[in-house]
Amino acid sequence: MGKMSFFVGAGIGYILGARAGRERYEAIKRGGAKVWENPKVQSGVQKVEAKVGDVARERGSVVTDKVASAVKSKLRGGQTQPPTPPQPQP
Known part of the structure; x- marks a missing residue:
């Protein structure tokens, strides 16, 4: 029921x-x-958009560098530095 x-x-x-x-x-x-x-609302929206654009420009390269570093690390199998080639034996 x-x-x-x-x-x-x-x-x-x-x-x-x-x-x-x-x-x-x-x-x-x-x-x-x-x-x-409302003009007051649109004024606030424009301020927020401008701030977001400024922060994105300032922080964009930092984020890009971090992402590139993480991708490279994953492609190397988790190694943080490229592998060194073996040294020839005398």
Whole structure:
């Protein structure tokens, strides 16, 4: 009885939600767009975008170097330095 009542309740909720759901969704969407288009919000977004770009430029080479080093290490089988060639015997 527990599973059946859950599914019946979920079905009724879905039907009732679907009737008013689209209108409410559109209202929320309009409200979100209104907030997003607010000049104060856009000013904040531009500041964040600029900061992210600055940090990416500053830290990009460090990250690239670390990734390259890690990849090279994995390709060498975990060795941190390239293997030295054997010395010829006299």
